[in-house]
Amino acid sequence: xxxxxxxxxxARMRASASSKSTTNKHSKEYVVMSRNKEDIDVLDDxxxxxxxxxxxxxxxSAADSSTQNKPVEYIPSDPYWSPSPYSAFKLLISAxxxxxxxxxxxxxxxxxxxxxxxxxxxxxxxxQTWEYSPVYALRSYTYILFHAVPAKIYDYLFAPTPLLxxxxxxxxxxxxxxxxxxxxxxxxxxxxxxxIARIALITSLFSAGMFICCCAYLPxxxxxxxxxxxxxxxxxxxxxxxxxxxAVSGLLSWPFAALTGAFIAVDIVLIRREILLxxxxxxxxxxxxxxxxxxxxxxxYGKLVIAPLNIVMYNVFSTKGPDLYGTESWMFYFINxxxxxxxxxxxxxxxPVLILMTLKIQDRIREQVIIIATVFIWLIVFLLQPHKEERxxxxxxxxxxxxxxxxxxxxxxxxxITCAKVFLWWIHGIKDFSKIRVWDYxxxxxxxxVAAIILTSTIGCSRILALHYGYRAPFDIFFQLHRDPAAQxxxxxxxxxxxxxxxxxHRFPASFFIPxxxxxxxxxxxxxxxxxxxxxxxxxxxxxxxIPEHMNDLNLEESTRYVNITQCDYLVDLSDPERVxxxxxxxxxxxxxxxVLSEYPFLNPAKSHVFFRAFYIPILSAKYTTYDSYVLLDxxxxxxxxxxxxxxxxxxxx
Numbered sequence: 001x002x003x004x005x006x007x008x009x010x011a012r013m014r015a016s017a018s019s020k021s022t023t024n025k026h027s028k029e030y031v032v033m034s035r036n037k038e039d040i041d042v043l044d045d046x047x048x049x050x051x052x053x054x055x056x057x058x059x060x061s062a063a064d065s066s067t068q069n070k071p072v073e074y075i076p077s078d079p080y081w082s083p084s085p086y087s088a089f090k091l092l093i094s095a096x097x098x099x100x101x102x103x104x105x106x107x108x109x110x111x112x113x114x115x116x117x118x119x120x121x122x123x124x125x126x127x128q129t130w131e132y133s134p135v136y137a138l139r140s141y142t143y144i145l146f147h148a149v150p151a152k153i154y155d156y157l158f159a160p161t162p163l164l165x166x167x168x169x170x171x172x173x174x175x176x177x178x179x180x181x182x183x184x185x186x187x188x189x190x191x192x193x194x195x196i197a198r199i200a201l202i203t204s205l206f207s208a209g210m211f212i213c214c215c216a217y218l219p220x221x222x223x224x225x226x227x228x229x230x231x232x233x234x235x236x237x238x239x240x241x242x243x244x245x246x247a248v249s250g251l252l253s254w255p256f257a258a259l260t261g262a263f264i265a266v267d268i269v270l271i272r273r274e275i276l277l278x279x280x281x282x283x284x285x286x287x288x289x290x291x292x293x294x295x296x297x298x299x300x301y302g303k304l305v306i307a308p309l310n311i312v313m314y315n316v317f318s319t320k321g322p323d324l325y326g327t328e329s330w331m332f333y334f335i336n337x338x339x340x341x342x343x344x345x346x347x348x349x350x351x352p353v354l355i356l357m358t359l360k361i362q363d364r365i366r367e368q369v370i371i372i373a374t375v376f377i378w379l380i381v382f383l384l385q386p387h388k389e390e391r392x393x394x395x396x397x398x399x400x401x402x403x404x405x406x407x408x409x410x411x412x413x414x415x416x417i418t419c420a421k422v423f424l425w426w427i428h429g430i431k432d433f434s435k436i437r438v439w440d441y442x443x444x445x446x447x448x449x450v451a452a453i454i455l456t457s458t459i460g461c462s463r464i465l466a467l468h469y470g471y472r473a474p475f476d477i478f479f480q481l482h483r484d485p486a487a488q489x490x491x492x493x494x495x496x497x498x499x500x501x502x503x504x505x506h507r508f509p510a511s512f513f514i515p516x517x518x519x520x521x522x523x524x525x526x527x528x529x530x531x532x533x534x535x536x537x538x539x540x541x542x543x544x545x546x547i548p549e550h551m552n553d554l555n556l557e558e559s560t561r562y563v564n565i566t567q568c569d570y571l572v573d574l575s576d577p578e579r580v581x582x583x584x585x586x587x588x589x590x591x592x593x594x595x596v597l598s599e600y601p602f603l604n605p606a607k608s609h610v611f612f613r614a615f616y617i618p619i620l621s622a623k624y625t626t627y628d629s630y631v632l633l634d635x636x637x638x639x640x641x642x643x644x645x646x647x648x649x650x651x652x653x654x
Contacts, residue, residue, distance in 0.1 A: 081194060081198070082189055082194035082195075082197045082198040082201070083198070083201065085182055085183075085185060085186040085189070088181075088182050088185045088186075088201055089178060089179065089182035091201070091205055092177075092178040092181050092182055092185075092201075092204075092205065093174070093175065093178040095178075095205045095206075095210075095211075095214075096174035096175070096177050096178045096210075096214045096215065097171055097174050097175075099174060099210075099211045099212075099214050099215050100167065100170035100171045100173070100174040100214075100215040101167065101170075102468055102472075103211055103212060103215060103467070103468075104467070104468075104471050104472055104474065104475060104509075105216075105474075105507075105509055105510075106212060106216075106390065106467075106471075107216075107218065107389065107390070107391055108505075108506040108507070108508075109218070109391070110216060110217050110218050110391075111508055111509060111510050112127050112129050112533045113129055113131060113132075113139060114143075114144065114147075114217045114218065115166070115217055115509075115510035115511070115512065116128070116129075116510065116511060116533070117132060117139075117141070117144050117536075118144055118147055118148050118151070118169070118217075119162070119510065119511040119512055120536045120543065120544075121144065121145070121148045122148060122151060122152060122155065122162075122165065123162065123511075123517055124517075124538055124539040124540070124543075125511060125517060125535075125536070125538050125539070126511055126535070126536050127511070127521075127533040127534065127535055127536070128533060128534055128535065128536045128548060129533045130531065130533075130551040130552065130553055132544070133547060133548055133551050134301045134302060134303060134544075134545060134546075134547050135547055135551070136310070136314075136553055137297070137301050137303075137305045137307060137310055138307065138310050138311045138314055139307060139311075140252070140293060140297055140307035140308070141296060141297050141300040141301075141544065142252060142292070142293045142296045142297055142307075143219060143222070143252055143253055145296060146252070147169050147172070147173075147217065150168075150169075150172055151165050151168060151169050151172075154168050162511070162512040162513075162514070162517070163478075163482065163512055163513060165512060166510060166512035166513070169217065170215040170217070171215075173214070173215045173216070173217065173221070173222075174214050174215045176225050177210075177213075177214040177215070177221075177224070177225055177228075178214070180224075180225040180226075180228035180229050180232075180398070181204065181210075181228055181398060183228065183229060183232045184228040184229075184231060184232040184398060184402075185197055185200070185201050186232070187231070187232040187233075187235035187236050188200060188232075188235065188402055190235070190236070191235045191236075191364055191367055192235075192364055192367060192368065192402075192406070193363075193364075193409075195405075195409055195412070195449065196402065196405045196406055196409050197405075199401075199404075199405035199408055199409070199449060199452065199453055200401040200402045200404070200405040201401075202453050202457060203344055203401050203404065203405070203452075203453060203456045203457060203460070204398070204401040205457070206456075206457035206458075206460040206461050206464070207340065207341055207344070207401060207456075207460050208339065208340045208341075208460050208463035208464050208467065209337075209340030209341050209393075209397050209400065210397060210398070210401075211460075211464050211467075212340065212390075212467075213394045213397045216391070216394070218391050218394065219253035219254040219257075220253070220254050220257070220391045220392060220393075220394035220395055221391070221394045222249070222252070222253040222254075223249040223250075223253050223254050223257035223260070223394065223395040224394045224395050224396075224397050224398055226245045226246065226248050226249035226253070226257070226260075226395075227245075227249065227257070227260045227374075227395050227396065227398055227399065228398040229241070229242075229245040230242045230243075230245035230246045230249070230260065230261055230264065231264075231371065231374075231398075231399065233245060234264050234267070234370075235367060239264075239268055239274065239277060239278075239281070240277070240281050242261070242264050243261070243264075243268075243278065243281040243282055243285055244281065244284075244285045244288075246258060246260060246261030246264065247282070247285030247286060247289055248285075248289060249261075249395070250308070251285075251286070251289040251290050251293060251308055252289060252293060254395070255308040255309075255311060255312050256312075256315075257395045259377065259378060259381060259395075260374055260378065260395050260396065262374070262377060263370045263373045263374050263377070264370070265278065266370075267366070267370060271366075290306075290308075293307070293308075294306055300544045300545070301544065301545060302542075302544075302545030314553075320553060320554065324554065324555045325387060325555065326387065327386040327387055327388070328386075328387075328388040330383050332388045333379060333382065333383060333388060333393060336390050336393065337393070337400070339463060339614055340390075340397075340463065341400050341401070341404065341456075341460075342456050342459040342460065342463070343404070343452060343455060343456040343459070344400055344401050344403075344404030344405075344456055345400060345404065346404075347403070347404040347405075347406075347407030347408055347411075347452075348372070348375055348400050348403035348404040348406075348407060350407050351368075351372050351403050351404070351406050351407035351410065352372060352376075354406075354407050354410035354411060354414070355368060355369070355372075355406070355410060357410065357414060358410045358413045358414060358417075361413055361417075362410075362413075368406050371399055371402055371403060371406070372403045372406065374396065374399055375396050375399050375400060375403050378393070378395065378396045379393075379396075404456075408448070408449060408452045409449075411448060411452075412445040412446075412448050412449050413445070415444055415445045415448050416442060416444075416445040419442070419444055419445070459615065462615040462616050462617065463614065463615055463616075465616035466613065466614060466615050466616040466621070469601075469603075469616060469621075470602070470603030470613065470625075470627075471602065471603060472600070473600035473601065473602040473630035474504075474507040474508070474509055474572075474630065475509055475513070476598070476600045476630075477572065477597075477598045477599075477600060477630060477631070477632040478509065478513040478514075478632075480597070480598035480632065481515060481570075481597065481598065481632060482515055484597060484598075486634075487515055488515075490516075491515050491516040491518075494518060495518070496518045496519065496520070497516075497519045497520075497569040497570065497638065498519065498520045498521070498522055498563070498567055498568050498569050498570070499514060499519060499520070499521050499522075499568070499569070499570040499571075499572065500521075500522050500523065500524050500563070500565070500567075500568035500570065500571045500572070501521070501522075501523055501524070501571075501572050502523070502524045502525070502526040502571070502572075502573060502583075502584060502587075503526040503527065503528065503573070503574065503584050504572050504573060504574050504630075505523055505526070505528065505532060507572075508521065508572070522562075522563045522567065522568070523561050523562055523563070524562060524563060524564075524565050524568065524571075525559075525562045525583055526583050526584050527581055527583050527584055528557075529557045530555045530556075530557060531551075531552060531554075531555050531556055531557060531558050531561075532558065532561040533561075534548055534550065534551065534558070534560070534561060568635065569634075569635050569638045570597070570632060570633065570634055570635070571587055571594065571632075571633040571635075572630075572631070572632055572633075573587045573588065573630075573631055573633060574602060574628055574629075574630055574631075575587075575588040575589075575628060575629040575630075575631050576604070576628045577589075587631075587633055588629070588631050588633060592636075593635060593636060594633040594634065594635060594636065595633065595634050595636055596631050596632075596633060596634075597631075597632045597633065597634040598631070598632045599629050599630070599631045599632075600629075600630050601627035601628070601629065601630070602627060602628050602629070602630035603625060603626075603627055603628075604625075604626045604627060604628045607626035608624065608625040608626050609624035609625065611624075612624040612625050613625055
């Protein structure tokens with residue numbers, strides 16, 4: 001009886017030690033139950049030492065019982081394996097380059113407000129939106145030049161085609177994004193631990209949100225890179241660089257992105273009282289960034305321009321603002337976040353509650369709270385705006401995987417505590433310890449993290465494939481046009497053809513996709529009644545300074561944008577027999593005038609199942625989705641027109 005009582009007391013001591021171990025993330029203690037005498041001796045030794053590791057248990061055997069009394073080593077303060085920053089960068093650059101090659105353009109603003117001005121600066125032809133009129137001057141040419149200059153250097157060294165320039169710029173953006181994410185990963189790994197860093201890294205690799213954002217030629221995407229740099233610098237204690245990164249984000253790309261630095265400023269100024277440092281570096285950043293931006297923009301527009309101020313005045317203080325371009329319900333961003341980040345977005349939303357539930361065993365609370373608060377303040381501000389677009393969330397996209405990983409880490413801690421308490425309750429009822437087997441309940445918590453990574457990555461890949469298969473056609477038809485022998489012959493012969501868009505104007509990828517600089521892109525009238533972009537003055541070194549006619553800031557239709565269908569040599573259209581109007585006929589059915597040069601499937605969301613149109617499931621998606629035909633039509637009888645003579649646009653002051 002005395003032996004049994006002693007065994008029970010020792011078991012209770014071990015269970016109590018295990019329960020306490022869950023309150024300290026620096027100790028990696030395990031509860032072990034054994035069925036033989038040798039293992040029971042090991043339990044006695046571990047109880048005496050107070051710390052246990054798998055390494056000590058794996059080296060213990062019946063043949064080596066003489067070494068059982070040696071003290072067990074401490075596990076390092078962060079026992080979680082995670083890739084090195086260099087390995088993380090290699091993983092990230094692979095994923096981001098894949099996105100640069102395979103993702104599509106999801107927003108026509110990216111095409112007409114950024115790709116087209118870049119094409120104009122490089123080649124002297126391109127579309128101009130009203131925001132680039134010197135009358136309004138809402139967009140910064142400095143941001144365009146940041147991309148156009150590397151492209152010009154690449155063009156000078158290798159003389160590639162415009163299509164290769166397009167993908168070069170995309171890869172350039174992907175490289176910056178991967179570098180920013182790798183820097184952020186290193187900072188999170190050092191400050192928040194390997195578990196959070198590992199979950200955030202792997203899930204972001206397969207995130208549909210980062211797949212879309214990483215290579216998007218949009219100021220909000222550039223702000224996402226700067227957000228990564230700013231948070232990483234702040235986590236590493238480099239407040240000066242954090243302030244500068246936020247300033248670059250707000251002054252060079254998108255003024256509203258300065259909101260991502262709000263809680264960094266709160267920490268520096270109100271919590272740590274580094275007021276002079278904050279003021280000094282804010283003024284220094286303002287001077288270093290804003291003055292060159294003003295000089296370049298003023299030179300491009302031909303008048304004094306402060307583009308960040310202009311866009312704030314228009315969107316915030318004018319009576320016009322962004323409401324002209326459509327409004328969405330408050331659920332828009334929650335649906336969008338769930339599609340692009342699935343479980344991560346849900347865990348990011350729940351993370352404040354989960355942190356409160358694990359507050360007593362949390363470490364680095366301040367860092368976690370500020371990252372999560374940055375996500376929340378951005379969501380709250382933009383939820384209150386009636387005009388909502390997916391790209392408006394880009395600046396916080398790099399933080400969503402981290403906030404989600406923090407939430408998953410909290411769930412693992414809760415699971416660990418629960419298992420420890422259940423085991424403590426269960427161990428009190430054990431009478432015969434000779435029949436107890438080895439059991440490591442911490443594997444349950446580990447399995448939660450692994451399951452979350454696998455599930456969110458699988459859903460992310462499914463979303464990426466759905467986007468690729470459903471909406472790739474606007475790129476594919478031009479790839480086919482470049483391979484068409486007749487088109488190649490026309491380019492070599494110097495013929496000037498016109499490619500036209502009707503109702504599909506908003507899916508025009510960019511002038512970079514047109515096979516020849518001698519070809520034109522024009523619009524034919526459709527049911528769309530808003531304002532379409534006009535063309536820059538071709539091959540004019542002062543074209544950005546000239547005030548275009550027939551432009552307005554009210555999104556009113558301008559009939560001067562249209563040409564007669566008879567002037568079109570090629571026509572891009574979405575063939576949907578059920579969507580036919582006098583202005584949007586089924587051009588593909590007019591076989592006497594047109595022939596189908598290339599045809600690719602394009603998802604019809606209205607006729608497809610709501611789940612299977614959002615996520616690709618092999619076999620099932622084909623059954624529950626409907627595709628229309630995205631066609632490039634070739635006029636059967638073309639009339640070659642000679643291009644007006646003009647000097648190539650090589651003196652663009654790049």
